[in-house]
Amino acid sequence: xxxxxxxxxxxxxxxxxxxxxxxxxxxxxxxxxxxxxxxxxxxxxxxxxxxxxxxxxxxxxxxxxxxxxxxxxxxxxxxxxxxxxxxxxxxxxxxxxxxxxxxxxxxxxxxxxxxxxxxxxxxxxxxxxxxxxxxxxxxxxxxxxxxxxxxxxxxxxxxxxxxxxxxxxxxxxxxxxxxxxxxxxxxxxxxxxxxxxxxxxxxxxxxxxxxxxxxxxxxxxxxxxxxxxxxxxxxxxxxxxxxxxxxxxxxxxxxxxxxxxxxxxxxxxxxxxxxxxxxxxxxxxxxxxxxxxxxxxxxxxxxxxxxxxxxxxxxxxxxxxxxxxxxxxxxxxxxxxxxxxxxxxxxxxxxxxxxxxxxxxxxxxxxxxxxxxxxxxxxxxxxxxxxxxxxxxxxxxxxxxxxxxxxxxxxxxxxxxxxxxxxxxxxxxxxxxxxxxxxxxxxxxxxxxxxxxxxxxxxxxxxxxxxxxxxxxxxxxxxxxxxxxxxxxxxxxxxxxxxxxxxxxxxxxxxxxxxxxxxxxxxxxxxxxxxxxxxxxxxxxxxxxxxxxxxxxxxxxxxxxxxxxxxxxxxxxxxxxxxxxxxxxxxxxxxxxxxxxxxxxxxxxxxxxxxxxxxxxxxxxxxxxxxxxxxxxxxxxxxxxxxxxxxxxxxxxxxxxxxxxxxxxxxxxxxxxxxxxxxxxxxxxxxxxxxxxxxxxxxxxxxxxxxxxxxxxxxxxxxxxxxxxxxxxxxxxxxxxxxxxxxxxxxxxxxxxxxxxxxxxxxxxxxxxxxxx
Amino acid sequence: xxxxxxxxxxxxxxxxxxxxxxxxxxxxxxxxxxxxxxxxxxxxxxxxxxxxxxxxxxxxxxxxxxxxxxxxxxxxxxxxxxxxxxxxxxxxxxxxxxxxxxxxxxxxxxxxxxxxxxxxxxxxxxxxxxxxxxxxxxxxxxxxxxxxxxxxxxxxxxxxxxxxxxxxxxxxxxxxxxxxxxxxxxxxxxxxxxxxxxxxxxxxxxxxxx
Numbered sequence: 001x002x003x004x005x006x007x008x009x010x011x012x013x014x015x016x017x018x019x020x021x022x023x024x025x026x027x028x029x030x031x032x033x034x035x036x037x038x039x040x041x042x043x044x045x046x047x048x049x050x051x052x053x054x055x056x057x058x059x060x061x062x063x064x065x066x067x068x069x070x071x072x073x074x075x076x077x078x079x080x081x082x083x084x085x086x087x088x089x090x091x092x093x094x095x096x097x098x099x100x101x102x103x104x105x106x107x108x109x110x111x112x113x114x115x116x117x118x119x120x121x122x123x124x125x126x127x128x129x130x131x132x133x134x135x136x137x138x139x140x141x142x143x144x145x146x147x148x149x150x151x152x153x154x155x156x157x158x159x160x161x162x163x164x165x166x167x168x169x170x171x172x173x174x175x176x177x178x179x180x181x182x183x184x185x186x187x188x189x190x191x192x193x194x195x196x197x198x199x200x201x202x203x204x205x206x207x208x209x210x211x212x213x214x215x216x217x218x219x220x221x222x223x224x225x226x227x228x229x230x231x232x233x234x235x236x237x238x239x240x241x242x243x244x245x246x247x248x249x250x251x252x253x254x255x256x257x258x259x260x261x262x263x264x265x266x267x268x269x270x271x272x273x274x275x276x277x278x279x280x281x282x283x284x285x286x287x288x289x290x291x292x293x294x295x296x297x298x299x300x301x302x303x304x305x306x307x308x309x310x311x312x313x314x315x316x317x318x319x320x321x322x323x324x325x326x327x328x329x330x331x332x333x334x335x336x337x338x339x340x341x342x343x344x345x346x347x348x349x350x351x352x353x354x355x356x357x358x359x360x361x362x363x364x365x366x367x368x369x370x371x372x373x374x375x376x377x378x379x380x381x382x383x384x385x386x387x388x389x390x391x392x393x394x395x396x397x398x399x400x401x402x403x404x405x406x407x408x409x410x411x412x413x414x415x416x417x418x419x420x421x422x423x424x425x426x427x428x429x430x431x432x433x434x435x436x437x438x439x440x441x442x443x444x445x446x447x448x449x450x451x452x453x454x455x456x457x458x459x460x461x462x463x464x465x466x467x468x469x470x471x472x473x474x475x476x477x478x479x480x481x482x483x484x485x486x487x488x489x490x491x492x493x494x495x496x497x498x499x500x501x502x503x504x505x506x507x508x509x510x511x512x513x514x515x516x517x518x519x520x521x522x523x524x525x526x527x528x529x530x531x532x533x534x535x536x537x538x539x540x541x542x543x544x545x546x547x548x549x550x551x552x553x554x555x556x557x558x559x560x561x562x563x564x565x566x567x568x569x570x571x572x573x574x575x576x577x578x579x580x581x582x583x584x585x586x587x588x589x590x591x592x593x594x595x596x597x598x599x600x601x602x603x604x605x606x607x608x609x610x611x612x613x614x615x616x617x618x619x620x621x622x623x624x625x626x627x628x629x630x631x632x633x634x635x636x637x638x639x640x641x642x643x644x645x646x647x648x649x650x651x652x653x654x655x656x657x658x659x660x661x662x663x664x665x666x667x668x669x670x671x672x673x674x675x676x677x678x679x680x681x682x683x684x685x686x687x688x689x690x691x692x693x694x695x696x697x698x699x700x701x702x703x704x705x706x707x708x709x710x711x712x713x714x715x716x717x718x719x720x721x722x723x724x725x726x727x728x729x730x731x732x733x734x735x736x737x738x739x740x741x742x743x744x745x746x747x748x749x750x751x752x753x754x755x756x757x758x759x760x761x762x763x764x765x766x767x768x769x770x771x772x773x
Numbered sequence: 774x775x776x777x778x779x780x781x782x783x784x785x786x787x788x789x790x791x792x793x794x795x796x797x798x799x800x801x802x803x804x805x806x807x808x809x810x811x812x813x814x815x816x817x818x819x820x821x822x823x824x825x826x827x828x829x830x831x832x833x834x835x836x837x838x839x840x841x842x843x844x845x846x847x848x849x850x851x852x853x854x855x856x857x858x859x860x861x862x863x864x865x866x867x868x869x870x871x872x873x874x875x876x877x878x879x880x881x882x883x884x885x886x887x888x889x890x891x892x893x894x895x896x897x898x899x900x901x902x903x904x905x906x907x908x909x910x911x912x913x914x915x916x917x918x919x920x921x922x923x924x925x926x927x928x929x930x931x932x933x934x935x936x937x938x939x940x941x942x943x944x945x946x947x948x949x950x951x952x953x954x955x956x957x958x959x960x961x962x963x964x965x966x967x968x969x970x971x972x973x974x975x976x977x978x979x980x981x982x983x
Binding site for chain 1: 864866867895906941
């Protein structure tokens with residue numbers, strides 16, 4: 001029985017208290033009971049002793065009356081005077097019979113028994129109790145209980161006067177067990193008559209039976225007449241008192257304690273019964289009570305455990321009106337409160353606050369819940385040029401626009417699937433049981449829904465969107481892959497302005513290794529697995545290498561060197577580029593500084609992604625480098641034409657700031673994008689890098705050669721340096737020098753290499769150039 | 774046979790010279806000095822004494838015998854006149870003279886003659902407390918003390934006598950002794966323990982003026 005349990009403790013306290021109280025009662029009852037018994041016994045004994053004495057004196061008076069009657073009988077006296085023994089004996093017998101006296105004697109004045117009814121023919125013999133006669137002479141009459149010699153008698157001695165004393169009449173009752181029993185039955189105490197002499201105690205008569213009587217002489221030895229004592233006879237207890245009767249004769253009066261204690265013992269048994277019953281009753285009662293208390297508590301505890309596991313469904317049905325009922329209803333209110341708060345939290349966790357649609361987390365969760373047997377499609381919707389609208393018209397309008405778009409998408413999503421806003425202007429549908437055709441049809445519905453212009457604050461906004469479709473399980477079985485594929489499809493749709501693109505048809509499927517690479521990139525940065533290689537840029541005017549393009553490489557411990565095209569796109573898409581770019585800038589700037597100190601004048605250039613360009617972080621990073629005086633060797637940032645066109649306004653803003661910090665700006669992959677010359681004109685750029693696809697086909701395509709030639713002319717016309725990259729043949733090199741390109745880079749000159757190799761290469765080339773001259 | 778008469782009691786005495794006729798005066802008292810009434814003083818002569826036959830009477834009045842002690846010479850007759858208005862039943866179980874005069878009133882027909890010496894105790898069968906003693910002696914020389922405890926014996930001829938004392942309730946053993954009498958007066962003083970007469974449970978007479 002564990003005392004940690006409330007129930008057991010309640011039971012223990014109740015029962016313990018009862019036992020304590022009952023124990024006290026029992027002790028009290030026992031103690032006062034013993035006192036009461038002692039008192040009762042003592043009173044019984046005293047009253048028994050009084051009764052005994054009264055009986056004794058009654059017997060005496062009976063004897064005395066009979067004896068006196070006889071003594072005063074004229075004829076009897078005459079018989080005595082005449083010595084008529086037969087008449088005397090006859091008269092004695094007659095009077096003795098009247099009161100059933102056994103001992104009838106006539107004793108002469110000189111103390112000789114003249115007539116004895118028990119022994120009629122005896123010759124005169126001395127009366128065995130001469131003291132009795134001399135006492136009788138003093139006071140008349142005299143009585144006692146005496147042993148004569150082995151039998152005890154209660155005797156009276158009465159004188160016979162005629163008128164002078166003539167003789168003594170001695171009359172006596174036999175004191176035997178029957179006598180004692182009769183006395184005992186009247187007095188209510190055990191009566192024993194004993195003779196006490198040097199030899200010990202002899203029992204003359206007793207009302208005690210058998211072994212009790214046998215034990216008496218020994219037990220009574222220590223008894224004296226002054227006070228009562230407790231004697232034990234054959235295991236029974238007797239309160240006893242001795243009453244002296246004659247010189248050596250005592251009456252021992254005894255009251256059995258057990259007899260008087262019996263009602264009390266009965267009461268004790270009843271009390272014990274009550275105690276046992278009470279304990280039992282209390283155990284059961286308090287157990288039931290405790291259960292009434294603890295049962296709801298246990299239910300509350302169980303309910304609390306359910307709530308702990310997030311199950312609020314089972315309302316507590318504790319209907320009692322007491323404190324526990326109150327507790328239970330408080331508990332119910334509490335759990336309802338927790339449930340509603342948790343729902344709110346869940347809503348916050350799974351809901352997009354702006355549009356009220358589900359958020360990315362919820363969407364990913366829904367994706368995770370897809371099961372293989374149930375095909376589904378996801379349709380990723382991205383508004384075109386939303387960033388432009390946001391920047392041009394303010395975030396308020398942008399948000400409003402998103403709300404309206406959300407409502408329109410929500411309207412068409414009814415019954416079709418789960419709609420979520422994944423981020424900024426990115427929405428996604430999860431379309432269960434949609435195959436490619438159904439998804440395509442749904443994507444067209446989406447575009448249709450967004451075709452209508454949106455009116456915000458009296459402004460009419462024409463909007464459009466691109467939709468990327470990924471199919472489960474064909475395009476991926478996990479959420480990130482599916483989403484990634486859908487995102488790639490959206491990019492493709494945007495890129496090709498096709499409105500809708502299927503993930504299955506977009507580029508090559510990302511190799512599985514790419515996906516795992518994304519996860520490893522962060523660790524790689526920590527483990528310093530990224531390295532920067534440098535590709536020389538050759539100045540065609542001076543024949544000197546005056547700049548280097550920094551390219552990042554990943555020295556993977558298992559896969560070896562990984563080209564940036566294999567992981568940079570993912571770094572951009574996951575946002576990890578935010579950490580890579582500053583790291584690269586730092587590395588490059590440091591390296592350039594070291595070269596600068598060793599007398600090498602090399603302008604480093606770093607490729608900047610769209611993400612970098614549009615985020616304010618890049619400007620801050622560069623500003624920090626500038627303020628650390630690390631830009632002394634100069635820095636060139638290469639931005640792709642498509643990145644510039646992603647959000648021209650922000651691009652312009654950021655480029656202005658960068659230019660102000662003294663950074664050279666180069667437009668990378670020029671000619672592949674849709675940058676308008678008017679736009680380029682407004683940009684603070686210094687350099688154009690002609691897209692390598694044009695350079696590759698110089699030898700085969702006169703048109704491309706024409707484009708390159710005119711681009712060089714255009715760049716020069718705009719005051720820009722023109723760089724040709726991807727130069728892989730001497731012919732290309734010669735041709736580019738002819739058309740006036742300012743700088744060239746490519747494998748024909750040198751491939752990207754670590755800083756140390758570059759230094760060796762540069763030194764070698766210098767010696768070669770010297771030798772050539 | 775049963776009756777054991779009180780022994781003749783000796784006494785201490787002071788004796789003077791003898792004469793032809795003398796007198797004896799005895800003063801009896803308890804050790805506390807209280808005079809003893811009805812103390813019998815008897816002088817027995819060694820030689821035969823002259824008979825002095827007289828008549829005597831023990832009256833029953835107020836449910837008592839009167840006198841309490843009567844001393845007579847052997848052969849004397851005693852009358853038992855009843856002066857009470859109711860009957861008495863006088864008896865004696867004493868060895869020297871057993872008799873009874875059954876319920877009677879007035880004077881019985883004839884007196885009772887006490888012809889043997891000794892003590893005769895008298896009782897009334899109707900009234901237990903009534904008692905009287907008759908001391909029957911073989912000598913004419915006797916006397917008893919009065920209320921003042923004094924007894925006078927006169928005209929005692931010169932000679933040697935055995936002196937005896939007796940009292941119904943005498944406790945002490947008084948030895949007898951010889952006494953030589955002359956013509957002078959002999960005075961004797963004796964101390965004896967005699968308890969007072971036990972108070973008998975004598976009920977009052979109904980309607981009587983007692």
